[in-house]
Amino acid sequence: MKVVGITGRSGCGKSSATNFLRERGYPCIDADLVAREVLLPGSPCIAKLQAVFGADIADENGQVRRRLLADRAFATPEGTAALTAITQPEILRRIDAALAEAERGGAKLAFVDGAVIVGTPFEQRCDALILVTAPYDTSVARICARDGIVPEMARRRLDAQTPLETLRAAATAELVNDAAPEVLRQKLQSIVQRLEKEEYA
Known part of the structure; x- marks a missing residue:
């Protein structure tokens, strides 16, 4: 079974x-x-996480106070690294379990959709990587419509993410999403057909 990452x-x-x-x-x-x-x-x-960031990052019901955890974890590079070191192995374990289930079901292709694939251990698990892109202003407008925020905040969020050049360097194929949904589907179908023919090895 071929594992294909989708990122953007x-x-x-x-x-x-x-x-x-x-x-x-x-x-x-x-x-x-x-x-x-x-x-x-x-x-x-x-x-x-409680051992590193404090018992109060979860309430008495075991619900994580995500904002409090984020405030503490992202306050320092060491905190961010600790958060990643604790959560990433469990994330990868769960993804691997889901992929194993897909393979047992006879799938020839399985897709893993993730904003953060490039630069993580999971990148090595991908046989191919599809990068979905859109013009900068189009992305800003979509973020504003989706999350109800002002363009300045949307731009700040975009600018903090992995640079497009980095993602392009890792990608097997780029899917430019700058037209109607039907066009996106046609482009994606073409890429999938090539994957099935193993043109992206």
Whole structure:
């Protein structure tokens, strides 16, 4: 089974691409959702995080106070590294389990959708990497519409993300999402057909 990563910066339309693939019956794993799940009550990560960032980062019901955790973790480079060291192995374990299940089900292609793939250990697991891009101003407008924020905040969010040049250097294929949804689907279908023929080895 070939593992294909789908990545892109905020507002590029990555979710639209993944939804199309899911509708076509391909296994699609949302890495960003998995990253949120590892902070849900019962996760083995929570006790480890409490040991580093304080017991009060979770309430009496085991619910993580995400803003408090973020404030402490991202205050220093060491804190950010500690957060990653605790959560990343569990995220990767869950993604690997979902991929193994897809392979047992007979899938020839499985897609993993994640904003942060490039530069993480999971990048090495990808047989191919599709980068979804959109013009900068288009992405800003989409972020504003989706999250109800002003353009300045949307631009700040975009500018803090991994540079496009870095993502392009890692990508097997780039999918420019600057037209109607139907055009995106056609472009994606073309890439998937090439993946199935193993043109992106």
